[in-house]
Amino acid sequence: MDGVQDWTSMLIAILILSSFILNFTDIPQKIQFTRYSSVVRRKLMELMEFEEEGRRKSIKYLKDMNLNNPKTLIDNYVDNFFMIFPVEREPTDIIRRLKHLLRTRDESVKRYVLDQVPNVSEVDRQKIEVLLELNSVLTYINKVVKHYYNLGVKFNDWIMMMQLALQINHIVRLAKAYKDAIDSFGVGAPIGDGAGALAARMLLDSVSAASEIAPETVLYETSLEGRKLYVIKAKGPGPTVGWPGEALEKLVERLECRISRVITIDAALKLESEKSGEVAYGVGAAIGDLGPEKIAMERIASKCSVPLDAVVVKMSNEEAINTMTKQIYEGVVRAADVVKNIILSKTKEGETVIVVGVGNTLGIE
Amino acid sequence: MLGLDPLYILLIAIVVFLASYLLVSYLRESSTQKEEKGKLLTMKKCLSCNYVLSRPYEKEDYVGRKEGKCPRCSGDMMITAIYLEPPPQPQVTAPS
Ligand SMILES: [Zn+2]
Numbered sequence: 158m159d160g161v162q163d164w165t166s167m168l169i170a171i172l173i174l175s176s177f178i179l180n181f182t183d184i185p186q187k188i189q190f191t192r193y194s195s196v197v198r199r200k201l202m203e204l205m206e207f208e209e210e211g212r213r214k215s216i217k218y219l220k221d222m223n224l225n226n227p228k229t230l231i232d233n234y235v236d237n238f239f240m241i242f243p244v245e246r247e248p249t250d251i252i253r254r255l256k257h258l259l260r261t262r263d264e265s266v267k268r269y270v271l272d273q274v275p276n277v278s279e280v281d282r283q284k285i286e287v288l289l290e291l292n293s294v295l296t297y298i299n300k301v302v303k304h305y306y307n308l309g310v311k312f313n314d315w316i317m318m319m320q321l322a323l324q325i326n327h328i329v330r331l332a333k334a335y336k337d338a339i340d341s342f343g344v345g346a347p348i349g350d351g352a353g354a355l356a357a358r359m360l361l362d363s364v365s366a367a368s369e370i371a372p373e374t375v376l377y378e379t380s381l382e383g384r385k386l387y388v389i390k391a392k393g394p395g396p397t398v399g400w401p402g403e404a405l406e407k408l409v410e411r412l413e414c415r416i417s418r419v420i421t422i423d424a425a426l427k428l429e430s431e432k433s434g435e436v437a438y439g440v441g442a443a444i445g446d447l448g449p450e451k452i453a454m455e456r457i458a459s460k461c462s463v464p465l466d467a468v469v470v471k472m473s474n475e476e477a478i479n480t481m482t483k484q485i486y487e488g489v490v491r492a493a494d495v496v497k498n499i500i501l502s503k504t505k506e507g508e509t510v511i512v513v514g515v516g517n518t519l520g521i522e
Numbered sequence: 523m524l525g526l527d528p529l530y531i532l533l534i535a536i537v538v539f540l541a542s543y544l545l546v547s548y549l550r551e552s553s554t555q556k557e558e559k560g561k562l563l564t565m566k567k568c569l570s571c572n573y574v575l576s577r578p579y580e581k582e583d584y585v586g587r588k589e590g591k592c593p594r595c596s597g598d599m600m601i602t603a604i605y606l607e608p609p610p611q612p613q614v615t616a617p618s
Contacts, residue, residue, distance in 0.1 A: 164529045346562055346579055346604045355585060355603075394584035480562065486605040520604055522586030 190315040193322035197306050200325040204302060207329075207336040208295045215288045218343035222281050230273050234289040235296045238266055256449035283395035287342050287519075291335055298332050334475035341480045342396055347520035349477040352470040352489045353423040353443070354390045354521050357514020359493035361388055370407055374399030381497065383506035393518035401513050402442075402450030406457045408511060414461035417508040420468065420496055421454065423515040427471035434488030435471040438495055443467035444515045454513070466499055468492050558609035565604070566590070570597035579604055 178184055212231060219227035240262045243254040270277065270285050277285070302325070309318040341348055347355060360381065367375040369392065377388040387408060391399030401421075409416060423443035427433060442454040442465060458465040470488040481489075500510050562579035566589060573594045587601045 164527065168529065344562070344579075345581065346583070346606075347585060358585065359602075393586065480606045481604070482560075482606045483608060486603055520584045522584055 186315045190309075190313065190318055193315070193318045194306070194310065196322045197302075197309075197318065197325055200329055201299075201302055201306060203329055204299045204332055207332050208292075208299050211292055211295045211336045211339050214339050214343065215292055218288060218339070219285065221343075222277075222285070224274055224285075230285075231289060231292050233273075234269065235293045238262060238269070238293070252449050252452050255447060259447065259449065280395035283397050284342060284345070287396045288339060291339050291342070294335050295332060298328060298335070302328060331474065334478055337475070338478040341478070342519065344480065345394070345520055347481045348396075348479060348517055349472045349481050349485050350424050350517040351481060351519060351521050352472070352485060352492065353421075353516035354393070354514040354518045355481075355486075355516075356422045356468070356470070356489045356492040356496065357388050357390045357512050358521060359490070360386065360496065360512060367392075371400040371404040373397045374401060374404040376404065376408060381500055381510075384500055384504055385507075385509040386500070387509070387511045388514065389511065390514035390521075391516070391518040393522040394520050396517055396519035398446075398515070398517050400450060401444065401515050402446070402453030405511065405513055406453050409457045409461060409463075412509065414463070415509060416461070416463055416511055417504050418464050418466065418500070418510045419454070419458055419513065420466040420499060420510065421513045421515055422468045422470075422492055422496060424477055425469035425471050426477070427473055431471050432484075433472045433476055433482070434484040434486075434491075436468065436488055436491045436495055437471065438466065438468045438499070440465060441467045443469050444513075464503075468495050468499070559606070560609045561607045563605060563607050565602055566599045567602040568592035568595065568597050568599050571595045575599070 215231060216227045219230065224230065240258055243251055243258060245251060266286055266289075267282070270282050270289075274282070274285065302321070305317060305321050308314065309321060338348075361377050361379050365377040365379045365388075367377050370376040370389065373392050375390060375392045377390075379386045379388065389401055389404045389408065391397045391401070405419065409419075421441075421443040423445065425437075425443070425445075427435065442451045442458075444451045444454065454465065470485060470492050472485055472488075476482060476485060496512060500512075504510055563576050564579045564583045566575045566577070567573070571592060571594055573592050575593075583601055583604060585601050585604060588598050589601060590599050591597070592599050
C-alpha cells in the first residue's frame with residue numbers, strides 16, 4: 158500500500174514549503190499585521206463611541222444647567238487651550254514659569270466659560286470647565302490612537318501596529334474611565350480624588366468658619382484636644398483643586414513659622430496588588446500636581462524646618478475620577494484617624510498643626 | 523480498513539483544535555458582562571447626638587450641607603458622607 162508513503166512525502170513537502178514561507182518571506186508578518194490592525198480598528202470604533210457618548214452626555218448635563226448652546230461651547234473648547242511646557246534645558250526659575258503658564262491657562266479657560274455663559278454660578282462654572290476638559294481628553298486620546306494606526310497602515314509598520322494592539326486595552330480602559338467621569342461630574346457626588354479633602358473635613362467640627370486664603374482655597378480654624386488646628390482645602394462643593402501650596406505658604410508666613418507640624422492628605426495611585434482604600438503614611442508633600450504646589454509646600458516646610466507628613470488613601474486611576482465608592486470612603490475615615498493619631502502622638506498641647514486636604518472638592522464643602 | 527490513516531486523524535485534530543480556539547476566543551471577546559453601578563447613598567449625621575441617617579443621593583446634596591432636624595433630639599443634621607454602595611455580590615454557594 159502506497160497511501161502512507163504518499164502522505165508522508167506530501168507532509169514533508171508541506172513542511173519544507175511552510176518553513177520557506179516562514180523564514181524567507183514577509184507573509185507571516187503581513188498576516189499578523191492584518192490581524193493586529195483589525196484588533197486596533199475594532200477598539201478604535203469603541204474609542205469613537207466613547208467620545209460620542211461623552212459628548213452626548215455632556216450636552217445633556219450642560220442643558221440641565223440652562224445653557225443654550227452646549228455643542229458649540231464644547232466644539233470651540235476641544236483642541237484649543239493647550240499649554241506648551243516651559244523650557245527645561247534652562248531650569249532657572251522653571252517652577253515660576255510653569256506656575257505662571259498654569260495660572261494663565263486656568264484664567265483663560267475661566268474667561269472663556271464666563272464669556273460664553275455669563276451669570277453662571279461658581280460651582281456650575283467649575284463643573285462646565287471639568288466637562289469641557291474631559292471631552293478634550295477623550296478627543297485627544299482618540300486622535301493619538303488614530304495617528305499611530307494611520308502611520309502603521311501607511312508604512313506597513315507591523316511592529317508599530319503590534320505595539321498599538323498590545324497597548325490598546327489599557328488605552329480603552331483609561332478612555333472609559335474618562336467617559337464615566339463625565340457622569341460622575343454631572344451627578345455631582347464626591348469622587349475618589351476627593352479623599353484628601355474629605356478626610357481633612359472630618360477633622361472639623363460644625364462650627365468652624367471658612368475664609369478664602371488663596372484662589373478657590375479655604376482655611377478653617379479649629380482645635381483638637383488642646384492643639385490649634387488649621388485645615389486647608391479647596392473650596393467646595395464645586396469640582397476644583399484650588400491652590401493648596403500657595404495657601405500653605407501664605408498661612409505659614411502669616412504665622413511666622415510658629416507651627417510644629419504640617420500634615421498633607423491625598424489620594425494616591427495604588428499598585429495592582431494593593432486594595433482600594435488602603436491607607437499609608439510617610440513623609441513629604443502628598444500632592445500630585447505638576448510641581449508648583451508641591452514645591453511650595455516643600456520649600457516652606459524646609460524653610461521653617463517643620464516636619465512634613467504625608468497620609469495617602471490608595472485607589473486606581475479609574476476610581477480617582479469616578480464617584481467615591483464605599484471602600485474608598487472607609488479608607489478616608491481611616492486616614493482621618495491616622496491624621497488624628499499623628500497629631501496626638503507627635504505634638505503637645507498648645508502647639509499648632511496645619512492639615513492640608515489635597516484633592517478635588519466636588520460635592521464636599 | 524477499520525483504522526483511519528493516522529495523518530487524517532492528525533489533520534482532523536488540528537482543524538478541530540483551531541476551530542474551537544477561534545470559537546472560544548470569539549466568545550470571550552463578545553461576552554462583556556454588564557456591570558452594575560450600585561446605589562449612591564447620602565449619610566446625614568446629627569450634630570448633637572451623632573445619630574446617623576442614610577437615604578438615596580439627591581441632586582444638590584454635598585458633604586457639609588445642613589439639612590433637616592434630628593428625629594431623636596431635633597438637633598441640626600449635616601451631610602457627612604456620600605458614597606457608592608457596591609451592588610450585592612451574587613451569592614456563591616459554598617461546595618458542601
Ligand atoms: Zn440628634
